[in-house]
Amino acid sequence: xxxxIVLIFLILTILAFSSNSTFLTYTIGQNNKWKITxxxxxxxxxxxxDAGLYYPEDMxxxxxKLYIADSGNARILVYDLKTRETTExxxxxxxxxxxxxxxxxxxxxxxxxxSEVVIFDKEGNEVKRIGKPKSILFGQYTKFxxxxxxxxxxxxxxxxxxxxxxxxxxxxxxxxxxxxFGANKVRITALDKFxxxxxxxxxxERILTRAPKPYYNLAIDNKGLIYTITQKExxxxxxxxxxxxxxxxxLSRLDSxxxxxxxxxxxxxxDGRIFALTETGLIYEYDQEGNLxxxxxxxxxxxDKNGLFSVASSIEVDDExxxxxxxxxxxxxxxxxxxIYATLIHKALNLYIQGKYLESKSIWQDVLKYDGFSSVIHxxxxxxxxxxxxxxxxxxxFKVAYNKREYSDAFWEIRNQFLQENMKIILIILFLLLAFxxxxxxxLKKKNIKLKIQIKNKLxxxxxxxxxxxxxxxxxxxxxxxxxxxxxLSASIIYALFVLVVVFDYMGRSFIFNLNTSERSxxxxxxxxxxxxxxxxxxxxLVSSINEGRGTLKNIYIFTAYSxxxxxxxxxxxxxxxxxxxxxxxxxxxxxxxxxxxxTIIVLFIGVKETHDYHLKGTIGSILYSIVWILVIVLVFSxxxxxxxxxxxxxxxxxxxxxxxVR
Amino acid sequence: MKKLKKYMHWILxxxxxxxxxxxxxLPIVVAIYLSFTYFNAIQSPRWVGLQNYVNLFTRDEIFMQxxxxxxxxxxxxxxxxxxxxxxxxxxxxxxxxKIPRTxxxxxxxxxxxxxxxxxxxxxxxxxxxxxxGYLNALLLxxxxxxxxxxxxxxxxxxxxxxxxxxxxxxxGVGFLAMLAGILNVxxxxxxxxxxxxxxxxxxxxxxxxxxxxxxxxxxxxxxxIVQTFTTxxxxxxxxxTNPTPQYAGQLIVNHIEDYGxxxxxxxxxxxxxxxxxxxxxxxxxxxxxxxxxx
Numbered sequence: 009x010x011x012x013i014v015l016i017f018l019i020l021t022i023l024a025f026s027s028n029s030t031f032l033t034y035t036i037g038q039n040n041k042w043k044i045t046x047x048x049x050x051x052x053x054x055x056x057x058d059a060g061l062y063y064p065e066d067m068x069x070x071x072x073k074l075y076i077a078d079s080g081n082a083r084i085l086v087y088d089l090k091t092r093e094t095t096e097x098x099x100x101x102x103x104x105x106x107x108x109x110x111x112x113x114x115x116x117x118x119x120x121x122x123s124e125v126v127i128f129d130k131e132g133n134e135v136k137r138i139g140k141p142k143s144i145l146f147g148q149y150t151k152f153x154x155x156x157x158x159x160x161x162x163x164x165x166x167x168x169x170x171x172x173x174x175x176x177x178x179x180x181x182x183x184x185x186x187x188x189f190g191a192n193k194v195r196i197t198a199l200d201k202f203x204x205x206x207x208x209x210x211x212x213e214r215i216l217t218r219a220p221k222p223y224y225n226l227a228i229d230n231k232g233l234i235y236t237i238t239q240k241e242x243x244x245x246x247x248x249x250x251x252x253x254x255x256x257x258x259l260s261r262l263d264s265x266x267x268x269x270x271x272x273x274x275x276x277x278x279d280g281r282i283f284a285l286t287e288t289g290l291i292y293e294y295d296q297e298g299n300l301x302x303x304x305x306x307x308x309x310x311x312d313k314n315g316l317f318s319v320a321s322s323i324e325v326d327d328e329x330x331x332x333x334x335x336x337x338x339x340x341x342x343x344x345x346x347x348i349y350a351t352l353i354h355k356a357l358n359l360y361i362q363g364k365y366l367e368s369k370s371i372w373q374d375v376l377k378y379d380g381f382s383s384v385i386h387x388x389x390x391x392x393x394x395x396x397x398x399x400x401x402x403x404x405x406f407k408v409a410y411n412k413r414e415y416s417d418a419f420w421e422i423r424n425q426f427l428q429e430n431m432k433i434i435l436i437i438l439f440l441l442l443a444f445x446x447x448x449x450x451x452l453k454k455k456n457i458k459l460k461i462q463i464k465n466k467l468x469x470x471x472x473x474x475x476x477x478x479x480x481x482x483x484x485x486x487x488x489x490x491x492x493x494x495x496x497l498s499a500s501i502i503y504a505l506f507v508l509v510v511v512f513d514y515m516g517r518s519f520i521f522n523l524n525t526s527e528r529s530x531x532x533x534x535x536x537x538x539x540x541x542x543x544x545x546x547x548x549x550l551v552s553s554i555n556e557g558r559g560t561l562k563n564i565y566i567f568t569a570y571s572x573x574x575x576x577x578x579x580x581x582x583x584x585x586x587x588x589x590x591x592x593x594x595x596x597x598x599x600x601x602x603x604x605x606x607x608t609i610i611v612l613f614i615g616v617k618e619t620h621d622y623h624l625k626g627t628i629g630s631i632l633y634s635i636v637w638i639l640v641i642v643l644v645f646s647x648x649x650x651x652x653x654x655x656x657x658x659x660x661x662x663x664x665x666x667x668x669x670v671r
Numbered sequence: 672m673k674k675l676k677k678y679m680h681w682i683l684x685x686x687x688x689x690x691x692x693x694x695x696x697l698p699i700v701v702a703i704y705l706s707f708t709y710f711n712a713i714q715s716p717r718w719v720g721l722q723n724y725v726n727l728f729t730r731d732e733i734f735m736q737x738x739x740x741x742x743x744x745x746x747x748x749x750x751x752x753x754x755x756x757x758x759x760x761x762x763x764x765x766x767x768x769k770i771p772r773t774x775x776x777x778x779x780x781x782x783x784x785x786x787x788x789x790x791x792x793x794x795x796x797x798x799x800x801x802x803x804g805y806l807n808a809l810l811l812x813x814x815x816x817x818x819x820x821x822x823x824x825x826x827x828x829x830x831x832x833x834x835x836x837x838x839x840x841x842x843g844v845g846f847l848a849m850l851a852g853i854l855n856v857x858x859x860x861x862x863x864x865x866x867x868x869x870x871x872x873x874x875x876x877x878x879x880x881x882x883x884x885x886x887x888x889x890x891x892x893x894x895x896i897v898q899t900f901t902t903x904x905x906x907x908x909x910x911x912t913n914p915t916p917q918y919a920g921q922l923i924v925n926h927i928e929d930y931g932x933x934x935x936x937x938x939x940x941x942x943x944x945x946x947x948x949x950x951x952x953x954x955x956x957x958x959x960x961x962x963x964x965x
Contacts, residue, residue: 193817420736428729432721482877592736595744623871 030313033304036266036383040410045379048293048302048353049331049344051314056087059094061339066156066273069324069332070110074341076334077105077117084108084117084128087341097132107156107168118154120170125154125183138165141177141185152177158228166234168226173219175253176226176234190253192220192238229276237271237284245271246284246298259298266300267292277325279358285333289317291344295357301384302350305333314342329354349378356388365395383409394418399425407519416520416591423588470498477573481611485618488570489563496562499569503541506572509579510537521586521597540638544568547637548616551630557620567619571612578604699948705941712935723942734943737918738926741830745922746899748834750954753841754895758888760842761849762876776850783843790908794836798822798909823910826919833905833920843898845891852887856880889962896954900947903928923947 037043062080074087084097104121115128125138140152153170163181175191227235234249243263247255259265273285282294288307294300308316318337325331331344352375359368369392375385390405399421406415463469473493476484488494514533545568549561582600617627708716764775797805800821807819822828860879906920907913915921931940
């Protein structure tokens with residue numbers, strides 16, 4: 009009986025995790041990492057495998073008909089998805105059609121071979137040809153190579169011209185040049201500026217190509233907003249332009265979209281979700297803000313499989329959410345149907361945008377059963393809870409989704425609620441505490457009592473001497489050198505404290521302010537602190553013993569430990585502060601850390617100066633020499649290590665050889 | 672006669688005391704009283720207890736999300752920054768001979784005198800939002816930006832510009848006091864210190880100059896604290912709008928003006944003022960601790 013249950017369970021798990029799909033669907037999971045999720049789309053059928061398509065470049069879906077720019081055969085193929093009939097357009101008038109767009113009345117074809125845009129009516133009769141704009145603004149020598157195009161509701165054409173660096177060419181319905189639209193930006197780095205200082209004009213012209221990247225493809229949504237893709241970009245390959253041409257896609261502006269450098273086509277569905285296709289056949293689906301929902305598909309490497317592509321060239325999506333992908337190499341179109349999982353997610357996203365938070369919440373909760381660790385789902389659920397005013401649940405989900413910004417907002421509300429409930433008590437307690445200390449201080453002063461705890465233990469006293477470094481660093485370093493305070497043991501304990509604080513700083517910050525170091529091991533952090541500090545002590549000793557420094561190795565060991573005083577004393581408070589602050593007040597954390605660290609460096613500087621009795625110049629020199637020495641030591645050590653490694657390997661090899669022969 | 676003598680000091684003090692009570696003590700007491708009431712300047716104040724304070728810290732999202740972080744950021748940089756700058760410049764100027772010293776002191780002091788005029792003449796031209804603005808023109812020519820930035824209207828830049836302008840005009844009364852303090856340090860002290868083993872200017876400053884001019888340092892610190900926390904007009908003057916774009920340059924005093932004189936919620940405005948008073952008092956106490964002579 010027991011065996012049977014186990015067997016059933018096993019079969020169930022296999023069933024649950026197996027799929028009849030040939031490719032995997034990925035999404036973003038915990039810690040912003042890729043993870044495999046349930047299948048979002050499945051290939052339902054393959055069409056046009058007998059239509060004789062030869063290097064088709066573009067495809068457009070309108071009113072149940074697929075318009076395919078069949079470049080190799082110089083025609084536009086129209087395929088009716090219902091009747092499954094094909095018709096041809098422009099077989100006698102086109103040369104190399106690479107882009108096609110259809111509006112209510114006309115079919116627009118970008119023909120790169122003839123450098124013209126050809127317009128047909130729905131029956132296939134040629135209506136008009138638009139050649140290179142004659143306007144002076146366009147430029148006499150500028151090339152007009154229309155590759156892809158879209159048309160807005162007023163009949164304005166937006167054309168991606170091959171090799172055009174100025175952006176999208178915008179023409180009105182008569183072919184008059186209206187201007188360029190939203191060019192990409194050139195990024196000039198500090199390195200470029202540096203090079204500029206040295207290169208002559210001729211050299212710059214010859215070597216440097218600082219042209220903006222051209223757009224590769226474009227799409228238009230039903231609101232008339234233009235979407236573009238740029239190849240070889242990371243973080244902002246996809247852009248959504250307003251009518252001015254500025255990028256308004258939030259994540260893309262931040263350069264933090266999850267994207268690919270080889271996108272070839274983009275399309276937008278009726279709800280504003282973005283689908284982008286790479287040449288290798290990967291399909292990326294984004295929500296309206298540019299968050300990745302799914303990534304699926306891929307390249308067919310050894311043999312053909314449904315859902316994989318040789319060279320993908322165009323993507324379209326219909327109102328039911330079916331995705332059509334054109335394979336240029338094989339000349340076929342594959343149709344992907346959304347699964348229940350994908351449909352549910354789409355529905356929830358739409359409901360959220362419409363403001364129906366409660367309804368979207370219940371769907372999100374359903375979807376959570378499919379995949380418990382998907383960022384998209386937890387984000388959606390968190391937002392729904394947030395709108396509902398359940399901030400604690402929202403914070404929980406945002407944390408799983410690794411959405412720090414939204415988590416910070418939710419946390420702000422939680423903190424605010426807490427303050428609202430307890431403000432009166434807090435105010436009264438604060439007032440009482442203040443009064444208590446004020447009156448207490450007055451009384452003590454009047455009666456001339458000094459509250460000072462005398463500690464007899466020398467070691468404890470030495471460790472507590474740390475606090476003197478804050479107010480009187482110069483005097484304290486003098487006494488440390490004299491040996492009145494401080495010992496090797498106390499210094500070692502302070503080093504341990506320092507390491508503890510650094511580890512706490514790395515690992516112990518709150519979720520909002522953590523340094524993304526969850527995978528780093530404590531040992532690694534400890535080693536990366538102790539090694540430089542000990543190297544510093546040693547090399548500073550070497551340098552100062554040549555440069556008439558007064559300090560002995562022991563002195564240097566002790567003063568270095570004590571100069572970490574500001575960090576050891578104040579940084580823990582800053583770390584604790586991260587637990588009550590949000591992004592709103594993040595300035596306090598960064599400013600505080602900056603302040604503490606600069607203070608520590610200043611104290612260290614004073615320490616070098618006082619311990620070795622240097623002038624200002626000597627101090628700076630000593631510090632720089634020490635740093636150079638550290639580098640030299642590291643270099644020598646790594647060379648020796650490599651050599652030893654070689655010797656060891658040789659000896660090991662000989663021994664192996666001998667053992668082998670003997671046997 | 673004897674009785675009169677007993678109260679003589681009160682009579683002598685009375686001119687000052689009357690003025691102090693009327694112009695300082697009374698307003699503070701009234702403000703503290705009003706902060707516990709609802710008062711709209713028409714009806715008589717209605718007692719609401721701690722409600723204003725509770726609202727301030729829990730319901731007023733603009734105060735907690737914008738105004739308070741702005742004020743803290745502004746005063747943390749401008750306060751100590753301006754103070755240190757004043758001291759360094761005062762010390763540098765003090766090294767000069769008399770006539771250049773006077774000229775430089777005047778030059779450095781003038782920004783705090785002429786803030787209103789220079790705001791229009793210098794800063795708004797420098798940070799002008801079109802390509803004629805000096806900064807925009809410079810950046811455009813160097814190729815760092817490809818279109819002019821609306822420096823004074825953009826929420827990202829306004830506070831930074833406010834900080835820069837405030838630092839520039841922070842050489843006020845505190846600066847003059849410190850200059851006088853440095854010049855007043857007894858020369859013989861330096862000589863004695865050099866005999867005792869002081870060897871460079873840094874040690875001179877730390878061991879002689881600063882201890883000898885503690886009163887002026889304290890004065891300068893208190894002045895800079897009060898000044899930074901009560902700065903109000905600068906964001907409005909720069910951006911030309913009140914409230915500043917997306918509350919980016921809104922400081923506590925702006926908030927008080929907003930509630931007091933635009934919305935006529937005097938009680939609430941009074942509560943904000945009392946909080947401001949407490950903040951200033953707290954920081955002054957810290958300054959006393961650092962520089963006071965007990």
